[in-house]
Amino acid sequence: MSRSVVQLQDLVSTGRLRRVAVEPSRTPWRLAEIAGRLVEISGSGAPASLTLAFGLVLEAQRQSEPVAWVTLEQSTFYPPDAAEGGVDLDALVIVRVPDARAVAHATERLVRSGAFGLLVLDLGAEAEVPTPLQARLAGLAQKHHAAMVCLTEKGSAAPSLGSLVSLRVQTRRTKTSEGRFTCELTVHKDKRRGPTWAYAEVCRGPAGLH
Secondary structure, eight states: OBOOOOEEEEEEEETTEEEEEEOOTTSSSSHHHHTTSEEEEEESSSTHHHHHHHHHHHHHHHTTOOEEEEEESSOSOOHHHHHHTTOOGGGEEEEEESSHHHHHHHHHHHHHTTOOSEEEEEEETTOOOOHHHHHHHHHHHHHHTOEEEEEEEOOTTSOOSOTTOSEEEEEEEEEEETTEEEEEEEEEEETTTOSOBEEEEEEEOOTTOO
């Protein structure tokens, strides 16, 4: 498994952590590489998934790509965290719905407009999207060249949302030193490249985070 050398850049706060390093621009974990695909980011009990997703939102906004974040009414998404990280909330469409299936249906309506470069589906712990709906979402993502990212709360041994997921990654957060954490992802499935790469961001946590 290959890993690019981490390069330092300006501090950017994301997902309750402050990013102090990111991978070079040629990494497969960037907006251009996941555009037109159905992607699943899984994590269990740590904010690494949100941190990595916020990084994509920042990248999209810097490229003037509209972004939609569709989430459950009871979710870990907290807009002030995103704003602190540099995300422009005025340019971010946030939709809250009652359950995971409603998340998928709302996203389908949004992506059909062709207006969004990135759509985040915050599906939570009991994520379930019927296969026909996944097929429509995957087809629309490809048609409009939109990145469609599903956030799920599950362990690495749990199955993915389905066979139509083009890229599935598992995230974790590891404390590396006092106040420093590594947010990394491991690839479980990649239909384009195969599970041959990994990605990591070095982050600085807020006071009191262990």
